[in-house]
Amino acid sequence: MLSGEAVHVPSETDQLREQLMRAQKLSSVGTLASSVAHEFNNILTTIINYAKLGLRSESNETSRQQALEKILKGSQRAATIVSSMLGFARHNTSQREECDLVSLVEEVLILTDKDLSKHHVQVEKKFHGQPTAPVVRGQIEQLLLNLIINARQAMPRGGRLTLEVRDNVRTGVAEIHVCDTGIGIPAEQLRLIFESFYTTKEPDEQGRGGNGLGLSVCRQIIEQHQGRIRVESVVGKGSRFIVKLPLRVGEPVAAQ
Numbered sequence: 546m547l548s549g550e551a552v553h554v555p556s557e558t559d560q561l562r563e564q565l566m567r568a569q570k571l572s573s574v575g576t577l578a579s580s581v582a583h584e585f586n587n588i589l590t591t592i593i594n595y596a597k598l599g600l601r602s603e604s605n606e607t608s609r610q611q612a613l614e615k616i617l618k619g620s621q622r623a624a625t626i627v628s629s630m631l632g633f634a635r636h637n638t639s640q641r642e643e644c645d646l647v648s649l650v651e652e653v654l655i656l657t658d659k660d661l662s663k664h665h666v667q668v669e670k671k672f673h674g675q676p677t678a679p680v681v682r683g684q685i686e687q688l689l690l691n692l693i694i695n696a697r698q699a700m701p702r703g704g705r706l707t708l709e710v711r712d713n714v715r716t717g718v719a720e721i722h723v724c725d726t727g728i729g730i731p732a733e734q735l736r737l738i739f740e741s742f743y744t745t746k747e748p749d750e751q752g753r754g755g756n757g758l759g760l761s762v763c764r765q766i767i768e769q770h771q772g773r774i775r776v777e778s779v780v781g782k783g784s785r786f787i788v789k790l791p792l793r794v795g796e797p798v799a800a801q
């Protein structure tokens with residue numbers, strides 16, 4: 546270390562914030578675990594059935610070829626899910642890197658696909674360009690996962706989830722919009738939803754409700770990236786969360 550070089554020692558607040566993010570990340574993964582396991586079971590069932598079909602003595606060459614194609618497709622799907630889950634779990638570095646934001650959205654959708662389908666949520670993607678931004682990859686994945694899970698939970702009877710990515714080179718900002726057609730948030734609650742331990746979720750049939758950490762962590766992640774997050778919502782029609790990230794390091798998103 547060079548003489549006189551400043552050394553950053555994490556404060557107790559920084560350490561607590563990091564622990565909170567990790568705990569909330571584990572909670573998000575746990576929310577998806579059962580649906581991911583169910584999808585794996587379906588994939589394995591498909592692979593086993595087509596393997597049996599291909600091994601039957603009466604199967605002709607065409608049937609064997611079709612069986613092999615189904616087995617390959619299922620195996621590739623399983624590999625993609627494993628890669629996404631491991632990547633999300635391992636992205637613990639705090640180093641920023643230039644990331645393709647559209648690819649980040651697509652990767653998180655791989656993890657949430659089965660969960661969204663199970664709850665009859667249709668996904669619409671609107672990608673305007675392919676902006677890159679200097680971000681901590683794992684943190685932005687966590688933020689997106691939180692927003693998508695929240696959107697799904699806001700649509701208990703199903704609905705439409707729209708994910709939009711756009712950039713504005715003129716203002717130096719990339720935007721990610723997460724929109725749902727759910728129950729919406731009352732105006733008097735909007736200013737509170739990013740506070741720690743505040744939740745609008747009612748307990749489910751197992752008595753489990755929200756812990757009030759998801760959106761609080763989202764706000765912390767965005768603040769660390771010098772970005773902005775805001776929400777627009779109409780009761781009975783749905784909500785739109787707008788995430789703004791600077792396209793360059795050291796150029797924070799201006800307050801509106």
